[in-house]
Amino acid sequence: MDIASVDDILRERGLAPPQFRALIPNRENYKVLLCQPGANITTDSDGVRNSDPDIAQQQFSAYLHIAVENDVDLAVTPEYSLPWKVLEDAVRGGTKPADGKLWVLGCESLKPNELAALADRLSGQVTFIYEKCDGDQSRFLNPVVYLFQVPSIDGTSDSQTVALIQFKTCALGDNQNYEVDHLLLGTRLYFFGGAKNQLRLITLICSDAFDFTDKHARELYDRTLIIHIQLNQNPRQHQFRTYRTHLFQYDGHETELITLNWARDIYADIGEGPKCWQNIAGTGWYLRPNRFDTGDQKLQHNHRLGLYYTWLDPEKCHALFFSYEPAVFLLTATKVAHVAVTASLSRRIGPKMEATLRWNSKSLSWEETPQVDDGFVRIVSNAGNAEGDLKALVQTNPLAVERLLALCDGSSITEEDWYRVTKLDSCRIEATEIIKRVTFCHDTIIEADQFRQARVRACQRAARIISQSLPPSLSDLQTGYRFEWNERYPHANITSTSGRCATVIALDNTRTREDAQKIRDTLAEYMRRKAETENDSLEAQQRLHVWYQDDEKGDILYDPHRYTHYDQTPAESSFDIGRAY
Template sequence: MTISIRDVKDVLQARSLRNPSLDALNPNDQSYRALLLQPAGPILADNSRIGPLDLEFADKQATKFLELATAKGHHLVVTPEYYLPIATLLKCAQGATFPAVGALWVLGCESMTPVQVEKFKVDCAGHCDVIFEEDTAAAIQGVYYDPVAYCFVTNDAEGKDRRVIILQFKTISSRDLHFFENKNLRCGNVIYQFKGTDEELSLATIICSDAFNVSPDEAVRRKLSRNATLLHIQLNPKPRHTGYMRYRVDTFSKNKDLNNCDIVCLNWAENMVQVDEPGGKSEAWKNESGSAWYISEHRCSSNDDEVENNEKCGLYFTRHVNQRHVLHFHFGAAAFELTVAKVVHLGFRVHDNHLGPKMDVRYTWQDDQQVWVPNVENPDPGLSDLFALSSDVTSAFSSLKTGNSRLQVERAIALSCGLSKCKEAWFKAADLDACKLGEDEVVRRVTLALDRDEAARSARESSIKKVAALNKILATKKLPPQIHDLGGGGAQIMWRPDLPHVNVFKDGKHPALVAYLGMAPSSETIKNVGDAAFELLRRENNNDHKHRIAVCYHTIDGQAEFAPISKLTDITHGGGSATSIVEGD
């Protein structure tokens, strides 16, 4: 189906209404505040509707969420596909809980039949203008729409405030095993795009499988991505399916100067349950949420302070291979409050904000209080299960678990498992191998163990077990001369910012860089890791520990062995590079 991108300004002008002045699209140096909801299920999907199974409970949660948005004056408020009950939206249109001037609410709603859409418009008369595209399809072409409601305040020709709700409908059905949505969905063909008053910034929304229509059309992708915020709301059991993320891969592969954008993917929470009818059978999705904020690399900091402050609230850092940073939301049900710099601003360079989205508060629902409350505890990203794999793992990570820095854990693991090639700044978040995100978007960080990918899970476990093995070797085996004083127990595996290239510490002793390579590594791997370690400490040139290097592994018969490192004793070494130190990508 051909997609039509329609400028909201033109849609409103035809009705003698003005283009709204939205704070999120004002290209000044003032950041805007966003509030996103990642709800829990279960959901109902039958031939009459798709949406929350318990509409009364969803109405209660959604109402409190929007009351929070009203009270705190958030500029951009978003809920995912098929979530907001029609009753909640109507209460907003008719009552006091509605966006303030300058704010935009983008609310994925439960399904609506054509009759419900028309009734909603009638019920809003006198309170709110309701706008949606004309549907000329035959009545047999699907039962219900999948709508997103844009709620905002603008002015009429006389300058009076007018409430407006624009309904946009999904343009193509999702692919499911029984082609259920294909049978029931009535499709639209319009994507509405908001622009700032000077048209420097824009915002649009695609609904889940709209990605199938956006992906093959480069002109559409370009229009939706240049200096834009693109919202991708979903109810999706497989958010990393190639069909759903293809538009991002294609967008990010183009000239970065032509697609400076924020893409905000907002799904429901993990482990959703789908019910086929009230009281009917249920299906557990066992899914990831996949909610994430994609942002151009130059507009997002990878400095420890910003990364770690976000991660304490459940927003986790990765660096996409195509010059983007991707910040992943914790998979649990929550509301996320963020401060976000504009995609571009026209002010002075001194006001350029390159920090990226900042997570201010993560809210969770409290049943006893029937309200969203700030969550002060750092949510568990799956580390507790990994650290509890065995007593050896628990012992090895005792020093790493005491801190709040996930980056420091990743760095200690990286050194302990061996760096075969490295930059001198290998430990910076944007350069850390563990934080790299490929086009498959599989998160391979050990400290973000929410990802369900089996290969990633196995790799995480392998890395953790290597650290445990190293810890045991240090405590129980005879160590080579250059690190012999670290033996006999008491050594700790950790990472410190003042000594970034060493990973083994013991009170009263100089630290060392010791790597464990697993079972029977190749001779090439052993050499590369040894050379890289030597070169790293040579360049650091700290006389206290520049020769305290060791590489160990287990032989095929299970014996722990330390590899000889020729550069430690090679008096002919002339100071040249012992391995490739790569400074670029």
């Protein structure tokens, strides 16, 4: 797999290198438009294409019009998605990127003779550049088209439209060896930029990631935006994500990855009728800028529109995942790097979702939706008496719901700042990238589903316990309370109608009395450290209670009078915090 400079290739043809707004390392944000289609696909010896060409043409034509109308700097479609007729009609009709804009279009497959015929038909309007692939010319190609404008080097001619086409270089292995038997492979990837005052951009097509080595990572990790387009039944399979490990193993914070797949539950017809893949989408944005905005306000805004936060712990980076449903996503983002920008002005805070659009089959248009379904409503009914509080809170702050549920369970509270999103256990993902967010329920793998159900049941147990019996220090809850979380009192999950905070933890029958003691003592110490006064510390500790279950699943309150009859100075720690876990 060779990686060639686009600038060099253009100069050889008398064309000037493009200056893309997205790759200028200044503090101006840039606009991104991603298409995550949900159409069914057909695969046979002629290639991969949309099963319903009429719907595909309507959807992708509308998508390109949105790219022009919103003046987006970067538009991307996934592997095998955009019909060639849409691209040809768009160019003929004047729908194409303006100067400084780049479209990265994963297109349906086509054969070499079909590509040559298309280039001939558009010869007066588009300059086609692509490698001539050796091998059986009856096989099909898997292309990504870079569409953009460039002037001539000497400035004697107007800007012209260039279609630089890159072909997949590594066939995907599957049970039928489909691409192995039918795909004509390319040998070259292209990168844009790289000059002194430019960032870089490169695209991988699905299993191209298999051949991405440490050598490639060393060459590209710094100041590069990597786009990974896919039509992938299992996008988080080990080989598809190893390249991310290669890239993020190096120090630095100026690398970003966009992975763009089709929507979940794609139906594929491989000659035996359409069958559901039962796939996740897995579209995501991976980054680790040194000033990423982890504030609840920004993350809640993105959440409402279908962009969900996680922290990828092995790579120490932020991983933002998109709704799994078919949609078009419009975002603004800070640049991958800032060069010669004053430190006080350099704020690389990551992408912000501006709009999520769903296809309206009646109006035949992409229409903006005010709020994307995160799936939480389908599990919150298991929260018992707490259901209403959780439904209300998730509308204003989903992360507050994650935190109060973590407190109800108690077992993950092992650091003083456990509630920060980079440490909150439901927001953290491991190398497998299984998403356990309780308020983002699109990942239905058993491990994630069991985690969510356990969290909601812990809240249900806490609500049930409160309704049955309370220690004297929580007697005010009998007149009313609500489950909530706020940053001022981060170790509390309940507020009484009189405004007093409390912490109620309800362990399940897998936890012991000793676990209850450790959890209670750990939180009591964190409360002591957080409190502004000794009285505040004692108040918080007296209103902290942990229940565990005996062998008959009866709820037992652990040491209810520990801080009620307290003969130790509140300013002193009640145990060795270093031995808590």
